[in-house]
Amino acid sequence: MEFDKKSLLKLGKLARISISDDKLNNLSQDLNSILEFVDQLKEIRTDQVDPTSNSLNQKLEVRDDKVENKNSTEDVLENAPEKEMNFFVVPKVIE
Amino acid sequence: MVAQMIESWNLVIGIEIHAQVNSKSKLFSPSPTDFGSKPNSQVSLIDAAMPGMLPVINKFCIEQAVKSGIGLNAKINKKSIFDRKNYFYQDLPQGYQISQFKDPIVGEGFVEIETENGQKKIGVERLHLEQDAGKSLHDQDPNFTFVDLNRSGIALMEIVSKPDMSSPEEAVEYVRKVRSILRYLGTCDGNMEQGSLRADVNVSVNKPGNELGTRCEIKNLNSFKFIHAAIVYEAKRQIKLIEQGESVNQETRLFNTQSGETRSMRSKEDAHDYRYFPDPDLLPLTLDDDWIKVLQDSIPELPDQIKKRFINEYSLSSYDANIIVSDKATSEYFEDVVKNRNPKLVTTWVTGELFSILNKKNLIIEDSPITSKQLGELVDNIENGKISNRQAKEVLEEMCESGKGALEIIDEKGLSQISDENEIESLVDIVLNSNPENVKKYKNGKDKLFGFFVGEAMKLSKGKANPKIVNDLIKKKLSQ
Numbered sequence: 191m192e193f194d195k196k197s198l199l200k201l202g203k204l205a206r207i208s209i210s211d212d213k214l215n216n217l218s219q220d221l222n223s224i225l226e227f228v229d230q231l232k233e234i235r236t237d238q239v240d241p242t243s244n245s246l247n248q249k250l251e252v253r254d255d256k257v258e259n260k261n262s263t264e265d266v267l268e269n270a271p272e273k274e275m276n277f278f279v280v281p282k283v284i285e
Numbered sequence: 286m287v288a289q290m291i292e293s294w295n296l297v298i299g300i301e302i303h304a305q306v307n308s309k310s311k312l313f314s315p316s317p318t319d320f321g322s323k324p325n326s327q328v329s330l331i332d333a334a335m336p337g338m339l340p341v342i343n344k345f346c347i348e349q350a351v352k353s354g355i356g357l358n359a360k361i362n363k364k365s366i367f368d369r370k371n372y373f374y375q376d377l378p379q380g381y382q383i384s385q386f387k388d389p390i391v392g393e394g395f396v397e398i399e400t401e402n403g404q405k406k407i408g409v410e411r412l413h414l415e416q417d418a419g420k421s422l423h424d425q426d427p428n429f430t431f432v433d434l435n436r437s438g439i440a441l442m443e444i445v446s447k448p449d450m451s452s453p454e455e456a457v458e459y460v461r462k463v464r465s466i467l468r469y470l471g472t473c474d475g476n477m478e479q480g481s482l483r484a485d486v487n488v489s490v491n492k493p494g495n496e497l498g499t500r501c502e503i504k505n506l507n508s509f510k511f512i513h514a515a516i517v518y519e520a521k522r523q524i525k526l527i528e529q530g531e532s533v534n535q536e537t538r539l540f541n542t543q544s545g546e547t548r549s550m551r552s553k554e555d556a557h558d559y560r561y562f563p564d565p566d567l568l569p570l571t572l573d574d575d576w577i578k579v580l581q582d583s584i585p586e587l588p589d590q591i592k593k594r595f596i597n598e599y600s601l602s603s604y605d606a607n608i609i610v611s612d613k614a615t616s617e618y619f620e621d622v623v624k625n626r627n628p629k630l631v632t633t634w635v636t637g638e639l640f641s642i643l644n645k646k647n648l649i650i651e652d653s654p655i656t657s658k659q660l661g662e663l664v665d666n667i668e669n670g671k672i673s674n675r676q677a678k679e680v681l682e683e684m685c686e687s688g689k690g691a692l693e694i695i696d697e698k699g700l701s702q703i704s705d706e707n708e709i710e711s712l713v714d715i716v717l718n719s720n721p722e723n724v725k726k727y728k729n730g731k732d733k734l735f736g737f738f739v740g741e742a743m744k745l746s747k748g749k750a751n752p753k754i755v756n757d758l759i760k761k762k763l764s765q
Contacts, residue, residue, distance in 0.1 A: 204558060205380075206373045250568040255308050255345035258315035259327060266328045266434070276324040277431035280375045282423065 193221040206283075296520050297489045297497060298456045299448035302463055303441050304473040305417070305481040306349045312416055312440035313340030313383065320479045324433040332438040334378035340566055346440040347570065349472035350390045350414050351580045353442055356466045356587055357409050359394025361577055365413075367567040371560045376419035376432050384443075386561040389413035390570065396466065397589060398458040399607060407459050408447030417441050442473065448487065453516040457509045460484055461611065465588050469613045483507045488519045490527070498523065499533040503540050503547055515540040519547050591616055599628035608636050614650045621657035626664055634664055638681055646685075654685045663691040670704040670751055671695065704751040706758070709742070712750060713758045716741040727763060735759065 198218050202209040209217060263276050272279035311318060314331035331338040354361050366388040369381040391412035397404050419437035421430050444463060450456045464482055467473040475482050484507075489500035503519060506512045518540075523533045537556075538547040586594075588610040595606045595616075609632070610616045623631045639660060643653060655663075663684070667677050672695055683694045695701050703709060716738055717724055727734040742755045 200558070204371075204373060204560075246568070248568055250570050251341055252344040252347065253315070253341045255310050255343050256315060257310045257317045259317055259329075261329050261333075263323065263325045263328075266325050266330070266333050272429070274431065275425075276326070277422070277425070277433055278325070278375075279426070279429045279431055282426075282428055282430045283375050283421075 193218050193225060293492065294490045294520070294524055295493055296451050296453075296516070297448050297491065297500070298450040298453075298516060299487040299500075300446045300450070300456060300459060301485040301487075302444040302446075302460060303417075303483050303485075304353070304444060304463075304467055304475075306346045306414075306440035306442060307472055307474055308343055308345050308349065308440055310343060311438040312343055312346050312414065314438050316438065318439050320476075320481075322435055324431075325435065327435040328437065332378070332434055334380070340383065340564075342567070342570070343440065346414060347390070347572075348580055349440075349470075350412060350442055351572065351577060352470050352584060353444070353467055353472045354391030354394065354412050355581055355584055356470045356472075357391070357394040357396060357412065357444070357463070359409055359412065360392035361572065362388065362390055362392055363572045363574075363577075364388065365390040365570045367414075367564045367570070368561045369564045370415075372557045374418065374421075375430055376421045376434070376437065378419070378434065378437065382416050382418065383564055383567070384415035384561075385413035388569075390572075396459065396462045398455060398462050400452075400455055400458065405449075405455065407449045407455075407462075410445040410447050412442055412444045415441050415443055448489075453513045453520075456486060456516055457513050460512060461509065462588075465611050465613070469585060469587050471585075477507045477509075480507060484512055486512060486516060486519075488516055488523070489533070490520055490523045498527070499535050501533065501535065501547075502537045504537060504550065506540055511540060511542055514545050515547060518545060522547065588613075588616070595619075599623060599632075601628060601632060605632050605636060612650065618650055618653070618657045622661045622664065626661065627668055630664055630668060634660060634677075634681075638678060642681070642685055654688065655681065659684060659690060666691055666695060670702060672700055672702045673752060676700050676702060676748075699749075701749065702751050703746055703749045704754060706754060709746070709750050709754050710758055712742050712745050713738075713755065713762060716745060717759075717762060724763070735763075738763070 195214050195218055198214065198221065199209060267273045267276065267278065270278050305318075306312070308318060310316060311329075311332065314329040316327045316329045316332055319327065329338075331340060351361055365385055367383050368386040370384045370386070371381040373380060389411045393411070394409040395406050396409065397406055399405075417436050417439040419432055419434040421432055423430050425431045446459060450459055460482075464473075464475040464477075467482075468475045473481060477483065483505050486503045486506060487500045488503065489498040491498040501519060501523070503515045506515055519538070526533055534549075535553040537550045537552075539550045540547050592603075592606045592610045595601045595609065596603060601609070608615075609619045615635070619631065619635050622635060639650075639653065639655060642655070643650060646654070648654070660681075663677055663681060666672050666680075667674060672680060676695075680691050680694050680698075680700065683689070683698075684691060687694070689697075720738070720741070723734050723737060727738075738759050739752070739755055742759065743750055743752065746755075
């Protein structure tokens with residue numbers, strides 16, 4: 191798989207990140223080298239292995255439906271750059 | 286009516302229902318799920334997607350999804366997988382929603398609805414568990430959006446229908462039915478005003494015999510009225526486009542509840558590319574047979590079964606049974622009252638007078654000012670002839686206002702109906718004896734005077750005489 195500039199711009203758009211022209215080349219090279227690295231996995235023969243979404247023989251941990259509300263509004267909002275009336279305040283994005 | 290406007294066109298409708306699981310805490314975090322709390326007061330660091338936080342699934346939510354699946358006559362998948370659905374929006378702090386894509390917890394099922402042409406089976410494609418997003422407020426500031434994450438991470442069941450509905454009425458019936466089943470199961474409270482149950486509706490139109498038209502999806506409808514109105518508007522819009530030689534664009538649309546119109550929200554070209562992949566933080570969800578069995582055994586009697594039973598046990602009409610079982614609280618109320626009483630009378634009083642009082646006061650039956658026990662007492666007094674139907678209405682209204690019992694009011698107002706034949710006979714005698722002219726006219730064929738005699742006798746009894754006995758006695762006496 192190769193990451194061309196078009197896919198990179200699409201990915202940027204989906205993540206609402208603007209990518210300037212001068213960064214396009216470097217970024218696509220970086221991403222491609224990551225993909226190449228991961229592509230090594232394809233060398234492993236898996237035709238004798240059942241498909242699985244995880245490699246551990248563990249079961250999903252579950253918890254009971256018990257309420258805990260440890261984090262206060264102040265904690266949650268502490269790192270928010272902008273806040274008002276207990277809301278996070280962010281640039282307007284309307285769908 | 287709608288059928289006429291869009292005659293010669295087929296409507297194809299499919300619906301996605303988002304039903305909030307009736308859990309105390311969220312799907313992957315222990316934060317509370319209460320409605321209407323202070324902004325960002327029910328947010329854990331997991332819900333706010335702080336780095337390093339890991340989701341742990343709520344067992345109760347899994348169970349509610351399985352129970353709902355059983356209620357929808359659906360296949361329960363013993364293995365299901367949680368995926369990340371990636372998209373950017375400010376009220377989705379993770380940058381992805383944990384949902385189920387290829388392997389949902391519940392597979393194909395169906396529900397049955399009542400239509401003009403009898404029963405119809407509507408297919409259910411699947412039911413899966415997913416997280417709700419937070420809430421964005423755009424109207425607080427001209428340049429900024431305010432975000433409240435209280436809803437973020439609350440468990441939803443997304444129920445996807447097959448495109449089996451062909452009119453707005455069927456669509457509404459389907460949502461009603463699913464809502465009713467979930468409420469009977471107790472898996473979702475079905476409160477549409479608070480957003481616990483909302484629907485996305487897919488609509489397309491085509492000419493009979495032609496292939497399916499391009500569909501549009503109308504998002505986030507939170508009342509039966511809006512579902513109906515949005516489908517009618519959308520169908521007409523699409524038909525008009527096609528008749529003008531234009532084509533329908535596949536897109537997501539929003540329904541404006543003020544104007545009753547739909548408007549484009551995003552087109553196919555701008556459609557999200559969700560890049561689903563299995564969530565590496567969560568192992569596959571496996572259900573063993575014992576667990577499923579326990580849940581199966583906990584399923585209460587559901588509306589379709591109760592309806593059948595009411596028809597058999599109480600000889601209700603299908604119509605009345607439908608009205609009563611459509612809501613769990615109503616069917617419980619009805620069953621409380623009907624025990625050892627005349628089902629026909631009870632049906633009339635529950636679906637007639639009680640409903641009209643509740644409507645007038647804009648109350649749900651759970652908050653009825655008249656308990657089932659109190660209504661039962663009232664019905665008893667009608668049944669044993671102590672009061673007439675007309676008097677009973679008066680008593681019911683008074684019960685509603687004062688909270689007093691039926692008997693107490695009957696005694697207080699001296700309403701008690703006279704059913705003693707001797708007593709009524711003497712009243713009738715007085716009336717007939719004091720109107721010899723009219724008696725003569727009646728006997729000569731002026732039938733209409735019968736009502737006059739009844740009226741006089743009732744007047745004399747101050748409205749308390751049992752009208753049936755009055756009628757019978759006058760008829761008997763005049764034919765002598």
